[in-house]
Amino acid sequence: MSGGITGTHGNDFGLMSVREISAGVAAGRYSASEITRMCVERIKSTDGETGAFLTVCEETAIAQAKAVDEKIRSGKKPGKLAGVPVAVKDNICTDGIRTTCASRMLEDYIPPYNATVVEKLISEDAVIIGKTNMDEFAMGSSTENSAFKITRNPRDTDRVPGGSSGGSAAAVAAGMVPAALGSDTGGSIRQPAAFCGIVGLKPTYGLVSRYGLIAFGSSLDQVGPMTKTVEDCALMLEVIQGMDVRDSTSHRGKYPQDYAGRLGEGIRDFRIAVLKEFFTDGLDGEIASAVRDSARRLEGLGAAVDEVSLPAAGDGLAAYYIISSAEASSNLARYDGIRYGHRPKEFADVDELMEKARSEGFGTEVKRRIMLGTYALSSGYYDAYYKRAQKYRKLLRSQLAGVFEKYDLILGPTSPVLPFRIGERIGDPLSMYLADVYTIIVNLAGLPAISVPCGSSRDGLPIGLQLIGPHFGETVILQAAYALEQELKLEP
Amino acid sequence: MSFETIIGLEIHAELKTKSKIFCGCSTEFASEPNANTCPVCLGHPGTLPVLNGEAVRLAVKAGMALGCKVNYLNRFDRKNYFYPDLPKAYQVSQYDMPVCTDGAVEFECGGRHVKVRINRVHLEEDAGKLIHLEDEPCSLVDYNRAGIPLIEIVTEPDMRSPLEAVTFMRMLKSILEYCDISDCRMEQGSLRCDANISVRPAGQKEFGTKVELKNINSFRELQKALEKEEKRQIELYRFGESHKIIQETRRWDSGKGRTVSMRSKEEAHDYRYFPEPDLPPVIIDETVVSAVKDSLPELPMEKYRRFTQEYGLSGDDADILTGDRYLSEYFEDTVREGAAPKAAANWVLGDMLRMINESGISSREIPVEPACLRRLISMVEEGKISNTAGREVFREMFINGGSPEEIVEKKGLSQISSEDAILELVRKVIADNPKSVADYRGGKTKAIGFLVGQVMKESKGRANPAMVNELLAKELEWA
Numbered sequence: 001m002s003g004g005i006t007g008t009h010g011n012d013f014g015l016m017s018v019r020e021i022s023a024g025v026a027a028g029r030y031s032a033s034e035i036t037r038m039c040v041e042r043i044k045s046t047d048g049e050t051g052a053f054l055t056v057c058e059e060t061a062i063a064q065a066k067a068v069d070e071k072i073r074s075g076k077k078p079g080k081l082a083g084v085p086v087a088v089k090d091n092i093c094t095d096g097i098r099t100t101c102a103s104r105m106l107e108d109y110i111p112p113y114n115a116t117v118v119e120k121l122i123s124e125d126a127v128i129i130g131k132t133n134m135d136e137f138a139m140g141s142s143t144e145n146s147a148f149k150i151t152r153n154p155r156d157t158d159r160v161p162g163g164s165s166g167g168s169a170a171a172v173a174a175g176m177v178p179a180a181l182g183s184d185t186g187g188s189i190r191q192p193a194a195f196c197g198i199v200g201l202k203p204t205y206g207l208v209s210r211y212g213l214i215a216f217g218s219s220l221d222q223v224g225p226m227t228k229t230v231e232d233c234a235l236m237l238e239v240i241q242g243m244d245v246r247d248s249t250s251h252r253g254k255y256p257q258d259y260a261g262r263l264g265e266g267i268r269d270f271r272i273a274v275l276k277e278f279f280t281d282g283l284d285g286e287i288a289s290a291v292r293d294s295a296r297r298l299e300g301l302g303a304a305v306d307e308v309s310l311p312a313a314g315d316g317l318a319a320y321y322i323i324s325s326a327e328a329s330s331n332l333a334r335y336d337g338i339r340y341g342h343r344p345k346e347f348a349d350v351d352e353l354m355e356k357a358r359s360e361g362f363g364t365e366v367k368r369r370i371m372l373g374t375y376a377l378s379s380g381y382y383d384a385y386y387k388r389a390q391k392y393r394k395l396l397r398s399q400l401a402g403v404f405e406k407y408d409l410i411l412g413p414t415s416p417v418l419p420f421r422i423g424e425r426i427g428d429p430l431s432m433y434l435a436d437v438y439t440i441i442v443n444l445a446g447l448p449a450i451s452v453p454c455g456s457s458r459d460g461l462p463i464g465l466q467l468i469g470p471h472f473g474e475t476v477i478l479q480a481a482y483a484l485e486q487e488l489k490l491e492p
Numbered sequence: 493m494s495f496e497t498i499i500g501l502e503i504h505a506e507l508k509t510k511s512k513i514f515c516g517c518s519t520e521f522a523s524e525p526n527a528n529t530c531p532v533c534l535g536h537p538g539t540l541p542v543l544n545g546e547a548v549r550l551a552v553k554a555g556m557a558l559g560c561k562v563n564y565l566n567r568f569d570r571k572n573y574f575y576p577d578l579p580k581a582y583q584v585s586q587y588d589m590p591v592c593t594d595g596a597v598e599f600e601c602g603g604r605h606v607k608v609r610i611n612r613v614h615l616e617e618d619a620g621k622l623i624h625l626e627d628e629p630c631s632l633v634d635y636n637r638a639g640i641p642l643i644e645i646v647t648e649p650d651m652r653s654p655l656e657a658v659t660f661m662r663m664l665k666s667i668l669e670y671c672d673i674s675d676c677r678m679e680q681g682s683l684r685c686d687a688n689i690s691v692r693p694a695g696q697k698e699f700g701t702k703v704e705l706k707n708i709n710s711f712r713e714l715q716k717a718l719e720k721e722e723k724r725q726i727e728l729y730r731f732g733e734s735h736k737i738i739q740e741t742r743r744w745d746s747g748k749g750r751t752v753s754m755r756s757k758e759e760a761h762d763y764r765y766f767p768e769p770d771l772p773p774v775i776i777d778e779t780v781v782s783a784v785k786d787s788l789p790e791l792p793m794e795k796y797r798r799f800t801q802e803y804g805l806s807g808d809d810a811d812i813l814t815g816d817r818y819l820s821e822y823f824e825d826t827v828r829e830g831a832a833p834k835a836a837a838n839w840v841l842g843d844m845l846r847m848i849n850e851s852g853i854s855s856r857e858i859p860v861e862p863a864c865l866r867r868l869i870s871m872v873e874e875g876k877i878s879n880t881a882g883r884e885v886f887r888e889m890f891i892n893g894g895s896p897e898e899i900v901e902k903k904g905l906s907q908i909s910s911e912d913a914i915l916e917l918v919r920k921v922i923a924d925n926p927k928s929v930a931d932y933r934g935g936k937t938k939a940i941g942f943l944v945g946q947v948m949k950e951s952k953g954r955a956n957p958a959m960v961n962e963l964l965a966k967e968l969e970w971a
Contacts, residue, residue, distance in 0.1 A: 091538075092538075093537065093538045099537070099538075101537070106537065109537065111531075111536065111537070111538065112531055112536065113531050113536075113539075115538060210540060211538065211539070211540050212538040212539075213538055214537040214538045215537075215538070215770075217769075218769035218770050219769040245542065246540060246542060247540050248540065248541065248542055248543065248770060248771050248772060249540075249769075249770060249771075249772060326766060327766075327769055329572075329764075330570050330572050330581075330582050330764070330766070333572060333574065333580070333581030333582060334535045334537070334579065334580045334581050336574060336576070336581060338576045338633065339534055339535070339536075339579065339633075340536070350576055350631070354574055354576075374764065377572070377764035377765075377766055378762055378764060379762045379764070382764075382766070386766060
């Protein structure tokens with residue numbers, strides 16, 4: 001390894017941030033190729049235990065890194081993420097690189113195109129290092145629903161890393177990459193970020209292109225960054241956000257461009273709402289006190305904190321499972337074994353081909369949600385379920401809008417529970433669904449939210465705090481998260 | 493007991509856009525299988541639709557041409573069903589908020605003034621095509637058609653006979669053609685039609701049970717299929733078996749000339765429609781609507797009125813001409829070149845239509861220049877060539893091309909109008925046919941017809957018939 005590597009963290013790749021790497025590569029302190037090699041070595045030495053990656057694309061990563069080095073050598077201006085290795089959740093399409101959704105259905109699927117977010121990363125000279133494990137089709141909260149393997153929480157390898165972006169969270173937490181992309185339909189970035197003690201942001205619906213994100217719940221899905229620091233999270237968001245003509249739900253109006261540069265502006269006079277409904281029976285006591293303590297620390301920094309009620313919050317889970325499953329039942333219908341994906345070895349006719357492809361290709365949880373969603377959309381049940389859930393969604397949005405008339409952001413726990421043990425909840429879907437109870441209302445309302453570490457349990461398990469902003473209020477939640485991060489100075 | 497037949501139609505028309513409704517792929521017909529496809533129209537994971545604005549514009553135009561209200565706020569929904577030709581296993585369509593609603597088309601048919609109300613016009617994407625191999629145990633799928641924009645036009649059950657249904661379809665086709673909305677080639681599937689038909693005893697208020705007919709590929713087939721189904725249902729009524737008419741979908745088998753049951757109401761799909769989350773609601777700008785309004789051409793009914801008034805054409809002639817956009821345009825081009833309207837109409841509706849039918853060439857690809865037809869008409873009117881010769885020249889122009897002057901020259905068809913030349917022929921015929929001459933002189937004046945014919949024959953049809961008549965009569969009197 002090159003002896004010329006210096007920086008805050010010396011040559012301990014596992015501790016290096018996005019900021020350090022990109023600045024170092026741009027300044028020529030080390031090459032993108034060196035960083036990539038360190039990254040691959042770190043994955044090789046660490047991931048056997050963690051199981052965060054489904055695919056490590058060493059060759060293409062090295063080629064990308066060489067191109068970045070060549071660009072810098074030729075005197076061109078390096079991109080914002082020069083040489084930064086990024087792990088990508090395996091439901092985000094990568095041209096020529098297997099993208100499985102952790103499903104047998106797409107075990108051999110190689111997309112013919114890059115997702116817009118991947119294109120944006122590459123155009124800013126990031127290096128795509130590999131694809132991370134997840135709950136099959138992003139359905140789950142523990143990454144145990146992967147058809148291929150389980151991922152262990154680097155903070156306690158007997159425990160789950162959360163989900164569905166558990167592979168991305170674990171890869172960042174274990175220092176295998178400084179940043180990863182996840183996707184969040186009901187909490188799938190924030191909950192694993194909380195479980196693994198890292199930062200994870202779910203952007204405002206429409207801020208980041210969904211083109212190339214394999215759809216689960218189209219009206220809820222967003223891609224977002226998962227990083228070790230709030231600053232890295234801001235840098236990543238700056239790169240991946242923006243209007244995309246290929247995504248008709250992408251935001252056409254203005255949005256902030258500079259998050260990282262404004263992090264240090266402080267939170268004096270921020271008005272923070274703490275939702276009463278988030279502090280109920282199901283909430284772990286250690287999490288409750290860590291979150292309350294953090295609220296007081298923010299108050300100490302000049303913010304005003306009030307307890308506020310959001311009566312609609314209680315029905316979020318039911319509405320979420322109806323809407324997300326309904327959309328999923330339609331989104332996953334295309335996997336019929338005809339054009340791509342799993343095809344059964346034997347079949348009598350086309351109906352049996354499709355039936356077998358789906359029976360064999362999908363796992364239990366995916367089938368459960370497809371059935372749930374199909375039922376909710378069926379003639380005679382549509383009004384009672386889907387339509388009612390949409391009505392609730394409007395109500396929730398208006399109640400939240402009411403809160404944001406008076407407050408800059410909402411503060412609460414990310415998850416009601418600490419990281420649980422592998423196998424502990426997998427047999428009980430309902431208890432698994434409850435792990436999303438604080439995160440789903442954010443998706444239903446299309447709001448931005450960040451999970452930032454706010455402490456540890458007695459057993460050393462990480463605790464995450466969630467900050468929810470108004471539409472396109474990423475600046476505010478990043479500033480508050482940054483203030484808390486600087487205040488708490490937690491050791492990774 | 494007499495019966496009343498009730499018919500409503502659902503028409504699918506492919507829109508004439510360059511690219512597909514949700515991606516940039518070409519809509520060209522007959523490209524290599526799967527040549528016009530991309531990850532979006534193949535339904536690859538992660539892809540998203542982007543609405544083609546031109547498709548919306550054409551749908552609005554169709555709605556306005558059919559007298560509909562334009563819904564400034566409309567939206568797309570997903571229609572879910574599994575079929576190998578449907579890449580996403582849902583069709584992006586419009587369910588409860590279509591782009592246009594509440595129109596009407598009116599026409600005369602068999603002495604009845606028919607008003608067919610249009611329930612709705614909505615946008616949707618087409619599916620691919622299955623190709624069944626005869627000797628192989630598998631089928632192939634061609635997705636070139638998947639994602640081609642369609643409008644579905646749904647009528648109210650306002651037609652009372654198969655003929656009215658066909659007349660409506662002809663009317664609709666010409667409207668869509670006039671407005672450049674669709675190619676309307678039924679044989680290529682760019683215009684398709686499903687029919688709902690029921691019968692009820694005359695005087696009964698409630699509708700009878702309706703049956704949906706699918707797989708109808710031409711106007712002729714539409715009429716035949718409806719007549720057959722009408723007959724089937726009436727017979728069931730007559731024999732007291734009307735309960736055997738069940739709500740079902742029946743496929744028209746044109747080879748066998750009968751309808752075959754496909755599925756009953758109980759087996760009908762539950763399409764589980766819900767709003768398409770990948771597309772925001774469609775908001776149509778007022779300026780788009782007014783631009784479309786300004787771009788609407790003269791419609792068939794208006795053109796019919798103008799042809800009868802401006803050109804003095806008979807109702808029947810104007811009807812046939814205006815029923816076909818391209819024929820009517822050809823007619824007017826010929827008139828614009830300077831031809832007399834009646835003569836032009838006679839040629840277009842006579843020899844031209846005959847040649848079109850004979851050759852199978854479409855009326856939009858007529859191979860004779862209107863200017864050439866105009867000059868041909870002048871040559872006939874000025875007596876330069878006979879009417880018979882004119883028709884021969886026309887046929888030649890239609891099949892092999894060329895100008896009328898060249899053809900007349902090449903074939904030696906110019907009319908003989910020299911008195912000396914015709915007199916010579918007349919005298920020869922009189923000399924050669926003493927018996928007919930005697931008959932004529934004996935009072936059988938009809939015999940002159942035969943003699944005229946003989947002179948024309950001698951001249952190979954080139955003699956001026958009026959002069960032949962005149963000179964023959966004179967010679968027979970004198971000689």
